[in-house]
Amino acid sequence: MLLASGNFTSSIGLLRLQYEAFVRALWVFYSASDIAVSKLMSELTAESARKTQKLPMLSEMLKKLEGKAPKILLDQLLEFKEYSWKPLSSYIHGGIHAIQRHSKGYPVQLLIQTVKASNGVSIMAAMFLIIVANDISKRGLMPIIQREFKDCLPDEKI
Secondary structure (H helix, E strand, C coil): CCCCCCCHHHHHHHHHHHHHHHHHHHHHHHCCCHHHHHHHHCCCCHHHHHHHCCCCCHHHHHHHHCCCCCHHHHHHHHHHHHHHHHHHHHHHCCCHHHHHHHHHCCCHHHHHHHHHHHHHHHHHHHHHHHHHHCCHHHCCHHHHHHHHCHHHCCCCCC
16 A cells, blocks of 8 residues: 555665564563563553563564574575565665665565565465464365465565
8 A cells, every 4th residue: 555655765664664563473472471461561651661662573583482493484584684684774764775765765675565565575474364363174274375365476486
């Protein structure tokens, strides 16, 4: 919707938020301590907000997922971070990417890549939901969806 309405910088920034929220969800499910989860679930106050500032940042959450989260998900998250983290951070923090693209325009390929990356994170989230739901009838569904909509998803690595 943001891309369709011409809000390109916001749409690219939202991709980073989508990615971070998904990593946090995996971290909470697979490796967060009960204390960390209780900090996130507590009533919002100045004190509770201060306590959550001590929770792990993204890189640490990814490290804590090693050996706990499904390898395929973790590998995809690490690859996303390797190639996308710095440019996405530039959009979030008003860096050179955001300034230059806003003033000089957005290449269509960048916008297509943004949609595909967002769809890729959504596919990973759907895989995770199947795991969390423990619904055997849904196993194997995501590869079918990925094949059917491969033109809307990031290119697969061989």
